[in-house]
Amino acid sequence: MEEQTHTEKRTVQPHKQQMLNRLKRIEGQVRGVHNMVEDDRYCVDILNQIAAIQSAVNKVSVQLMEDHTHHCVSNAIESGEGEESINELMDVMKRMLK
Template sequence: MAGYGTARQDHLRRLRRIEGQTRGLQRMVDDDKYCIDILTQVSAVTSALQSFALSLLEEHLAHCVAEATRNGGPEAQEKIKEASDAIGRLVRS
């Protein structure tokens, strides 16, 4: 089972909220709103996505990586590399 299994509904709620914010951005552009107001909303959406990503990463480390390291072997190294790569992508974004 994926690490987010127990928090699945919370994650889906967060993603729906982010989706609503993104649709709001589309409406703002369509309604020709002030650029700075749109940029402020872009910042809010970006922050929400980053927060979601960090939450998901935390769960991945606590469940998938922790379990793999308890079991040891090549799977442990693979999970650690996956997590490290994911952290690198988040830092660069």
């Protein structure tokens, strides 16, 4: 799951293709909202589309955090390096909760 290169950690995501597809869709949704603002569409219609983007982005974030915890954090704990990895996870969670 995790190859340690001399420059930076690498992690092959277990749901890689699913994530790439979701991100492509989100990119298209953002372009769609750009066009709606361009076309002077009604604010509430735009706000509803933005809410859909926020929900889609949250899903990617939660999936990534879940996989990270099951793999990277779990491996770190098993190899006796849990403290740092859990602190890192908690920082991520706090940012997500903001």
